[in-house]
Amino acid sequence: xxxxxxxxxxxxxxxxxxxxxxxxxxxRISGGFYEPAFELDxxxxxxxxxxxxxxxxxxxxxxxxxxxxxxxxxPFTYFLTRMKRRPHVALLxxxxxxxxxxxxxxxxxxxxxxxxxxxxSNILVWLGLMDEAVAYQPSFLAxxxxxxxIAFPYCVLTLYPSLTRLDREVTEAAQTLGASPWRTFxxxxxxxxxxxxxxxxxxxxxxxxxxxxxxxxxxxxxxxxLSVFISDQASFNxxxxxxxxxxxxxxxxxxxxxxxxxxxxxxxxxxx
Amino acid sequence: MDAxxxxxxxxxxxRFGEVEAVAGVDLELPPGKLISFLGPSGCGKxxxxxxxxxxxxxxxxxxxxxxxxxxxxxxxxRDIGMVFQTLALFPxxxxxxxxxxxxxIRGVDGAKTRARVEELLELVSLGGLGERRISQLxxxxxxxxxxxxxxxxxxxxxxxxEPLSALDANLREQLQVELRLxxxxxxxxxxxxxxDQREAMTMSDLVVVMESGRIEQVGPPLDVYRRPxxxxxxxxxxxxxLLEGRAQANGRVRVKDAEFEVEGGLSDHEGDRVVISVRPExxxxxxxxxxxxxxxxxxxxxxxxxxxxxxxxxxxxxxxxVVVAGSPRDxxxxxxxxxxxxxxxxxxxxxxxx
Numbered sequence: 001x002x003x004x005x006x007x008x009x010x011x012x013x014x015x016x017x018x019x020x021x022x023x024x025x026x027x028r029i030s031g032g033f034y035e036p037a038f039e040l041d042x043x044x045x046x047x048x049x050x051x052x053x054x055x056x057x058x059x060x061x062x063x064x065x066x067x068x069x070x071x072x073x074x075p076f077t078y079f080l081t082r083m084k085r086r087p088h089v090a091l092l093x094x095x096x097x098x099x100x101x102x103x104x105x106x107x108x109x110x111x112x113x114x115x116x117x118x119x120x121s122n123i124l125v126w127l128g129l130m131d132e133a134v135a136y137q138p139s140f141l142a143x144x145x146x147x148x149x150i151a152f153p154y155c156v157l158t159l160y161p162s163l164t165r166l167d168r169e170v171t172e173a174a175q176t177l178g179a180s181p182w183r184t185f186x187x188x189x190x191x192x193x194x195x196x197x198x199x200x201x202x203x204x205x206x207x208x209x210x211x212x213x214x215x216x217x218x219x220x221x222x223x224x225x226l227s228v229f230i231s232d233q234a235s236f237n238x239x240x241x242x243x244x245x246x247x248x249x250x251x252x253x254x255x256x257x258x259x260x261x262x263x264x265x266x267x268x269x270x271x272x
Numbered sequence: 273m274d275a276x277x278x279x280x281x282x283x284x285x286x287r288f289g290e291v292e293a294v295a296g297v298d299l300e301l302p303p304g305k306l307i308s309f310l311g312p313s314g315c316g317k318x319x320x321x322x323x324x325x326x327x328x329x330x331x332x333x334x335x336x337x338x339x340x341x342x343x344x345x346x347x348x349x350r351d352i353g354m355v356f357q358t359l360a361l362f363p364x365x366x367x368x369x370x371x372x373x374x375x376x377i378r379g380v381d382g383a384k385t386r387a388r389v390e391e392l393l394e395l396v397s398l399g400g401l402g403e404r405r406i407s408q409l410x411x412x413x414x415x416x417x418x419x420x421x422x423x424x425x426x427x428x429x430x431x432x433x434e435p436l437s438a439l440d441a442n443l444r445e446q447l448q449v450e451l452r453l454x455x456x457x458x459x460x461x462x463x464x465x466x467x468d469q470r471e472a473m474t475m476s477d478l479v480v481v482m483e484s485g486r487i488e489q490v491g492p493p494l495d496v497y498r499r500p501x502x503x504x505x506x507x508x509x510x511x512x513x514l515l516e517g518r519a520q521a522n523g524r525v526r527v528k529d530a531e532f533e534v535e536g537g538l539s540d541h542e543g544d545r546v547v548i549s550v551r552p553e554x555x556x557x558x559x560x561x562x563x564x565x566x567x568x569x570x571x572x573x574x575x576x577x578x579x580x581x582x583x584x585x586x587x588x589x590x591x592x593x594v595v596v597a598g599s600p601r602d603x604x605x606x607x608x609x610x611x612x613x614x615x616x617x618x619x620x621x622x623x624x625x626x
Contacts, residue, residue: 169360172327175347176354177374178425187377191364 024245034240042245051229051246055253058209058225061140063257065147066204070197072148073155078189080156081163092160099153107217110146111137114218138220146214151204158200162193198265202258209254226250276338277428277461278303279324284333286319286485293319295485297333301478306455306462308472311482312508317465318433320482324463325431326350337428353422354431359414359438361406367417368393368402374425392420395454412443419451423458430455432464436471448474469509473497481505497551499535502625506549513555513594514624515548515568515616525623528589532566533618540623547626552597554620557584557604558613567615570594572606586614 027037045051080091101109113120114136124130136142166189174184190197212227226246234243279301286294294316301307309317322328324335326347334343342350362370368389375385393399396416406414415435422430435451436444452475455462466472472479473493481488481496481504489501500506503514517527519540525532525548532548540546558567570588577583582600585593594614606612 167358167360169356169358170362172325172347173354173356173360173421174362174373174377175327176325176350176352176431177421178348178377179373180346180348183377187373188362188364192362194364 020244021248023240024242024248026241026244028239028241033238042239042242045242046245046249051226054224054226054229055250057223058227058250059253059257061144061147061215061223061225062205062209064144065151065208066201068144068148069151069155069204070201073152073200074159074190074193074197075185077156077159077163078185081160081166092156095153095156098149101150103150103211103213106150107146107213110142110149111217114142114145137218138223140219140223142218143215143223146218147208147211148204150211150214151207154207155200155204158203159193159196162196166192194265194269198261202261205257206254209250276303278338279429279461279463280336280339281320281324282334282336284320284323284335285331286316286323286328287331292485294323294330297485297487299480299487299490301461301463303338303461304459305477306452306464306475307478307480308476309463309465309480309482310469310472310509311467311488313467315482316485317467317482321431321433321463321465324429325352325354350429351425351427352429352431353425353427355415355418355422355433355435357434357437359418361414361417361421363406365406366402367398367404367406367409370406370417371402371420371424373421378425388424392424395423396420411439412447415439415447419454423460428461430460430462432462434465434467437468444471445474451475473509479509481508483508499622500549500624503547503549506622506624511552511595513550513552513616514592515550515590515594515621517546517548519544519546525621528568530566530568532616532621534621534623535619536623538623545626547624548616548621549624550616550620550622552583552595554617555594555596556598556615556617557586557596557606558615559604559606559610561613566618566621567613568594569611569613572608572610572612574608575606577603586612588614 022036023034024042025038025040026034027039028034028041080088083091112118116133116135119133119136121130121133121136125133170192171184171188174188175181179187209225210227212225212231215223215225216228216231227250230243230246230250233239233246279299281297281299281301284294284297284299285292297316297320309320311317319328323330326342326345330343334341336342337351362373365373368386371389371392372385375388380388389402390399393402396419398413398416398420401409401413406417409417415438418435432451436447439447448471455475464472464475476493478490479493479496480490483504489496489505491499496505497509500509500512506512506514515527515532517525517532519538519542520526520531521542523538525534525538525546527548534546534548538546568588568590570586572584573587573593574585575582576585577600579600581597582603584596584606586596588594596614604612
């Protein structure tokens with residue numbers, strides 16, 4: 001029965017990846033398309049300071065989005081699972097309905113909400129808290145917010161099953177031993193949930209690393225992630241070999257980051 | 273032995289929506305004793321325990337611990353230790369870490385905590401296992417860790433929610449004795465929830481029998497066994513024969529065509545319906561037809577001899593067969609189909625509320 005997954009993986013993952021890897025060595029025909037060849041031009045161009053910087057920025061902002069998502073989604077999901085059934089289900093549906101929004105809609109919605117013309121700052125002006133409306137985008141925080149927003153429901157979905165199954169008696173035991181609900185959360189719920197927190201964090205990291213619309217809509221060029229450049233090169237400049245090289249590079253980087261984070265987690269766990 | 277940990281429940285009611293889990297309970301429990309809440313599942317015993325622990329808020333009524341009203345206190349400031357049905361050990365902590373948890377939360381200093389953990393490990397015969405992970409322990413060892421953890425802060429109340437239900441029968445009986453000896457040694461007020469009457473009989477000073485959110489009877493285990501107040505108690509604790517009859521003017525009870533004298537006399541009026549409970553081991557078989565008083569004639573339906581105990585099912589024309597039990601050495605030689613008399617000694621005939 002191993003044959004089926006292996007076949008699927010080969011057809012839908014390994015072969016496309018191989019094609020992309022091959023494309024990264026192809027020769028680009030200026031103003032046209034590309035032809036098979038073996039040259040390192042695209043790779044050489046990639047290892048320039050600009051793109052290395054962009055790659056570092058992409059990883060940093062995705063890690064940050066992972067941290068923001070976990071910081072909000074973990075307590076949210078935990079208290080959600082402790083709620084009475086009716087509000088519990090209603091909230092869950094509300095959160096998951098955000099999954100139906102495409103990245104484009106999320107991006108433009110936030111750009112309106114954070115803009116000057118019709119944005120949230122108008123409410124602050126109306127309340128007398130501000131003198132005149134300002135634009136909060138494009139900015140770094142706007143990009144971070146947008147990325148966290150689209151990843152949030154996925155993060156909740158990752159945490160939800162395991163937090164639902166968390167034995168209620170374990171938290172009750174902590175309380176009978178003198179821990180307030182707040183301390184119970186920190187000394188029992190969080191440590192028990194470490195593996196799932198890590199899983200949610202990495203999911204958001206990988207997910208947001210691939211997002212390019214949010215950064216393109218809500219950020220200035222200096223907030224653009226590597227993904228924005230990849231789509232730029234592939235769609236607008238028709239430079240597929242260079243886009244492929246960047247994509248491979250980004251994939252490798254994200255694998256390395258996932259590896260490092262997992263390693264740190266298992267080290268600290270065996271110490272605990 | 274200090275006399276702290278006296279508990280008083282006043283008009284306790286707990287409703288979950290339409291369901292009344294606890295339907296008005298007044299109870300005073302003495303300090304330093306082991307008290308069992310005994311009843312079938314869904315009788316409200318666990319809900320009572322959870323209200324005492326502060327894990328449920330009563331709909332009505334108050335809870336007093338040593339005459340202090342603790343009804344509105346959250347569990348973490350109640351001074352209790354509890355062993356949960358699932359044991360609820362912390363999987364991310366070692367054995368020692370579990371036991372030390374409460375002391376860490378209270379900020380007890382490290383050296384003191386370590387000494388106390390060692391002391392508790394010895395107390396529950398787990399000396400030297402402080403570094404183990406919970407996943408490396410057997411069921412019985414986990415139970416002991418849960419006990420030690422609950423006792424670590426020397427709480428005023430020690431609460432046990434079906435503490436041994438996860439263990440197999442032999443280990444359960446062994447730990448019943450261990451837990452009881454530990455409780456006696458510490459003199460700590462202990463409340464245990466159980467549906468197992470043997471467990472309650474083995475361990476308790478006082479048994480509180482519950483049914484449908486109400487208390488059926490409170491008393492020392494043997495009293496409850498020998499003098500059940502209601503038919504429910506008689507059936508739930510041990511097995512019993514329930515004989516239905518009518519009160520007579522002479523203070524006796526007529527069951528079918530026989531007259532019965534009952535333990536403690538009869539307070540019912542003539543013609544009232546009366547239910548008598550007689551334990552199988554108190555009833556006797558006889559072939560002597562002159563034994564007309566407190567006796568019923570019948571036919572042997574089935575004989576079961578287990579070596580340690582024999583049981584004889586006799587059809588006396590009642591709704592259910594009468595069961596007579598005894599030591600096989602005293603067994604009257606009867607076989608299926610024999611005509612016999614079953615004698616019910618007056619001191620064993622207890623009138624119960626139906």
